[in-house]
Amino acid sequence: MSYRIVTSTVCAFALSMGAAKADEIxxxxxxxxxxYEEGEIQETMEIVEYTRTLLSQKRSGTLEEVLPDALAGWTREDSDGSDNAAAMAMMGGGTLVQARYRKEDxxxxxxxxxxxxxxxxMMAAQLGNPAVLAQMGKVKRIKRQKVLLNKDGGLQAxxxxxxxxQMEGNATHEDMLAYFEAMDIKGMKEF
Incomplete structure (x- = not known):
């Protein structure tokens, strides 16, 4: 890999962040x-991978904004973004945000x-197949989205x-649909 390619890649990362001041990234x-200029290829790769993790964490924060606030009678507990980034790295990359909602009962x-x-x-192929969906549960359309209410009590979309x-837990399908309805779908599409 040439110096020009590494420099271009690194600069593209920096520019995409739109940062005017120095930060950890x-x-x-x-x-x-x-x-890289010192010839430390392995160290360069490690730093770039670590930086990718930081970028993923930073981007997770913006996706987290589409998670709904706790509905009346519920509380919300957010997960640690660094755990999510590590989990996604083991699955080939991507971004994961999650929250747990609870009632006093x-x-x-x-x-x-x-x-x-x-x-x-893989998930899109599964959820896009009407025959598979029919075997898995009941399908509804919420906010112009196809939502699967699983036979095991969960929700996927x-x-x-x-x-x-994905939603899981001992909440009812009605509760899950209410939370799906409260999600910022427009904000998600803009991510």
């Missing part, structure tokens, strides 16, 4: 260039949104063929 990109609902993952194509939404 920019510092790491500069460090990657310095390591012990009802809980776990909501996950996965984006930009190689696994999405594919949004814009880029986002896989």
């Amino acid at each position: 920019l510092d790491n990109l500069k460090e990657a260039i310095a390591a 012990g009802t809980k609902l776990d909501l996950q949104i996965m984006a930009e993952s190689p696994m999405i194509a 594919m949004v814009d063929n880029r986002f896989f939404v």
Whole structure:
């Protein structure tokens, strides 16, 4: 890989961040260039991979904004973004955001949104097949999206063929549909 390609890639990362001031991501990109110029290829690769993780975490924060606030009578607990980035790295990349919603009576609902993952194509094929859907549960359309209410009590949906939404827990399908209705689908599509 030529110096020009590495420099172009690193600069593209920096420019895409739109950052005017130095931050941890920019510092790491500069460090990657310095390591490459010193001939430290392995170290350069490690720094670039770490920087990708930081970028994924930063982007997760914006996707997290589409998660709905807790509905009346519920509380919301967010997960740690660094755990999500590590989990997605093991599955080939992508972004994962999730939150747990609870009621005082012990009802809980776990909501996950996965984006930009190689696994999405597999999920899209499954959720796009009417015969498979018929065997898995009941299909509804909410906010112009096809939503599958699984026989096992969960909910799955594919949004814009880029986002896989999944809900699990002991909440009712009605609760899950209410949370799906409260999601910022427009914001998700703009991610």
